[in-house]
Structures are given as structure tokens and as C-alpha cells.
Amino acid sequence: MKRVDVVVSERELGPILKAIEVAGAAGYSVMKHVTGKGPHGSVSEAMDFSGLGANAHVVTFCEPEVVEQLRTKLKPLLDYYGGVAYVSEAEML
Template identity: 65%
Template sequence: MKRVDLILSERELDPVLQAIDQAGCSGYTVMRHVTGRGPRGAVSENMEFSGLGANAHVIVFCAPELLEPLRSSLRPLLRYYGGVGFVSDAEPL
């Protein structure tokens, strides 16, 4: 099983969630209003409140054979809108 973690602007969630569905992944988890610090600096409380800098964390678990279709559909969106994505192995409990 693969785990895909995406951090992106909340404003861009809809096309990303559609891409996940189109890749054939059966589900995802979305956590809104995540804050933190990355290469572009920190997301402040003021940015989060206004919605201008609010980010979302999307977690997808998928079968290994779905990773390439998922990657192919997400890469152009992350390049265009911004955001990051990471893949790791996941093992059920």
C-alpha cells in the first residue's frame, strides 16, 4: 500500500480531489486549515483567518498500481497551483 501526502492551498482542493477520483483511488482524508513552515516561510494565523494562505493536507492510501496514474494526474496540478506531494510505503496495522 502507498501513502500520498499532499499540502496545497485550500482554494485548489476541488481539482486535486477530482484528480484523485479519476486516478481510481477509493478515498482520501482532507484536513483543512493546516499551518506550518516550509521553504516559502510560515503560514500565519492572519493568513489562515483570511483564507489567503490557508492550506489543506490531503492523505491518500492506494494500491501500488494506482500510484503512477495518481502521480500523472497530480503533478501538473501541483506545478500549476503550487503545493507539495510525498509518497511513502504504508502497512495496515
């Protein structure tokens, strides 16, 4: 089982979720208004009020063959809109 984490601007969430569904992932979880610090600086807590600049964190769990479909669907979107995605191993308890 694989875990895929995607961090993207909330404004671009629609196309990202559509790509995850089309790729064949069984489901996902979305956490909105994610803030933090990355290579391009930090997201200000002051942006939370307007939502401008806020990020979303999407997590999905899937089989390895679905990861390849996710890679094909998400990579062009991330290249265009920005954001990051990571794949890691996951083991159910």
C-alpha cells in the first residue's frame, strides 16, 4: 500500500481532486488552510482570514499501480499550478 501526500493551493484543489478520482484512487482526505514553511518561505497566519494564499493537504492511500496513474495525472497539474506531492510506504494497523 502507498500513501500519497499532495500540498497545493486551495484555489487549485478542484483539478487535483478530479485527477485523483480519474487515476482510480478509492478516496482521499483533504485538510484545508494548511500553513507552514517551505523552500519559498512561509505562509502567513494572517492569510487565514481571507484564504488568499492558503494551501490544502490531500492524502490518499492506494495500490502501487494506482500511484503510476496518479503520477501521470498529477505531475502536469503540479508543474502548471505549483505544489508538491510525495509517495511513501503505508501499512495498515
